[in-house]
Amino acid sequence: MHIFYTPDIAQNTYTLSEEESKHCTKVLRLKVGEIVHLVDGKGGLFTAEIVSDHPKKVSLAILTTTLEYAKRNHYLHIAVAPTKNIERLEWFLEKATELGIDEITPIISDRSERKIIKIDRLNKVITAAMKQSLKAYHPKLNEAVGYSDFLKNDFAGDKLIAHCMEADDKLYINQQVKPFGRYLVLIGPEGDFTPKEIDLALNKNYKPITLGNNRLRTETAALSACFEANYLNR
Numbered sequence: 042m043h044i045f046y047t048p049d050i051a052q053n054t055y056t057l058s059e060e061e062s063k064h065c066t067k068v069l070r071l072k073v074g075e076i077v078h079l080v081d082g083k084g085g086l087f088t089a090e091i092v093s094d095h096p097k098k099v100s101l102a103i104l105t106t107t108l109e110y111a112k113r114n115h116y117l118h119i120a121v122a123p124t125k126n127i128e129r130l131e132w133f134l135e136k137a138t139e140l141g142i143d144e145i146t147p148i149i150s151d152r153s154e155r156k157i158i159k160i161d162r163l164n165k166v167i168t169a170a171m172k173q174s175l176k177a178y179h180p181k182l183n184e185a186v187g188y189s190d191f192l193k194n195d196f197a198g199d200k201l202i203a204h205c206m207e208a209d210d211k212l213y214i215n216q217q218v219k220p221f222g223r224y225l226v227l228i229g230p231e232g233d234f235t236p237k238e239i240d241l242a243l244n245k246n247y248k249p250i251t252l253g254n255n256r257l258r259t260e261t262a263a264l265s266a267c268f269e270a271n272y273l274n275r
Contacts, residue, residue, distance in 0.1 A: 050103075054092075057098065065091075071094065087104075109177075116223040117270045121227075121259065122229050138180055139176075192241060199218040200245070202226075226250070
C-alpha cells in the first residue's frame with residue numbers, strides 16, 4: 042500500500058508536491074492507472090488513481106473518502122524535555138506516532154540538556170511514521186516552551202507528572218486515570234525535574250505517577266507513558 046501525506050486536500054482531484062511526486066515516480070515507479078492512498082493528518086483516508094505521472098507534479102483523481110479513519114478513543118499529550126542527542130527524541134516521536142499519540146510539546150526545564158529544537162525536522166519524522174503505520178491523524182508537535190510557562194496553560198483532562206523522587210502518593214497511570222479520557226503527561230530530562238519544578242506541578246493539580254522501578258532514559262520514559270495510556274484504552 043503506497044501512502045502519501047496530503048494535508049491540504051480538499052477537491053476531487055489532487056496534485057502531489059514536487060517532493061512526493063518525485064518519490065512516487067522515481068522511487069516507487071508508479072504509473073498512470075495505479076491506485077494509491079492519501080491521508081490528510083486530520084482523520085481523512087482517501088484512495089486515488091494516478092491520472093498523470095509527471096515527475097514533478099503527479100495528478101490524482103480521488104475515488105473514495107473515509108473520514109475519522111481509526112479515530113482514537115482518548116487524547117494523549119506528552120510534554121517531554123528534549124534529549125541532548127536529538128536522535129533519541131526522533132526515536133520517541135517515531136515510536137509514539139506508531140503506538141498512538143495526539144500532541145507533543147518539548148519543554149525546557151532547569152536540567153534540560155537541549156534548549157533549541159528544530160520542529161521542521163522532527164515533523165518529518167512524525168509524518169514518515171504516520172504514513173508507515175497507516176495513521177490518518179498527524180500528531181501535533183508544538184514549539185519548545187519553558188517549563189514554568191507551559192504549566193500556565195489550561196488542560197481539560199487529567200494532568201500527570203512522572204518523576205523519580207521518593208513519594209508515597211505516586212501511582213501507575215492506570216491507577217490515576219480512567220479510560221477514554223484526556224491525559225497530559227510531563228516527562229523530565231535525564232537528571233529529572235528539580236524538587237521546585239515538581240512542587241510547582243503539584244500545585245497546578247498535576248498527579249504524581251511512577252513508570253516502575255527501572256531507571257529509564259527520557260525517551261524511554263516518554264514512550265512507556267505513551268504505551269501505558271494506549272494499553273489502558275485498548
